[in-house]
Amino acid sequence: MKHKKIIVDTGPIVAFLNKNDQYHEWAKTQFSLLNPPLITCESVISEACYLLKNFEHGASNVLELIERQLIIMPFDLQSEIVLIKKLVEKYKNIPMSLADACLVRLSGQISDSVIYTLDTDFRIYRKNQRNIIPLIIPDTV
Secondary structure, eight states, rough: OOOSEEOHHHHHHHHHHOTTTHHHHHHHHHHHHHHOOEEHHHHHHHHHHTTTTTTTTHHHHHHHHHTTEEEEEOHHHHHHHHHHHEEEEEEETTOOOOHHHHHHHHHHHSSTTEOOOOOOOGGGETTTTEEEEEEETTTTO
16 A cells, blocks of 8 residues: 555554554554555544543554654645535435544545545445545454
C-alpha cells in the first residue's frame, strides 16, 4: 500500500493502542506496512480518545500520533457540511456516524485512497454516490 493514500478509521487506532483488543496484532502489522501520514478527521480522533479514556495515557497516545505527524487531519467539516448531511440522511437506516460520513467524503476527495477500518458498514457505503470504497479490513470481520 505504498502508493495509495490511507484514510484511517477509529477501530484500527484503538486496536493499535490497546494491547487487549482482539485486533491489536492485525492493527500493529498493518500500521507497520502503511506509509505515513495516515489521513483522518477530527471525529475519528474524538471517538478514539473517548474509547481509550479508561486506559493509562489512552487519549495522550492518540494525540501523540498527530503530534508525530503519523496521522494528519486535512478534512474541513464546515466546508463539507452539505455533503455530510446528505450522506448521513442517505445512510440513516444503518445509521451512519459523523466520523463515517467524514471518511466517506474524504475517500471521495482523495481519488487514490483506501480506508483502513474494522467497520463492515464501509462495505455498504459508496463514495461519490456509487463507487465501492477500497478497504483494508481483516478477513475475520
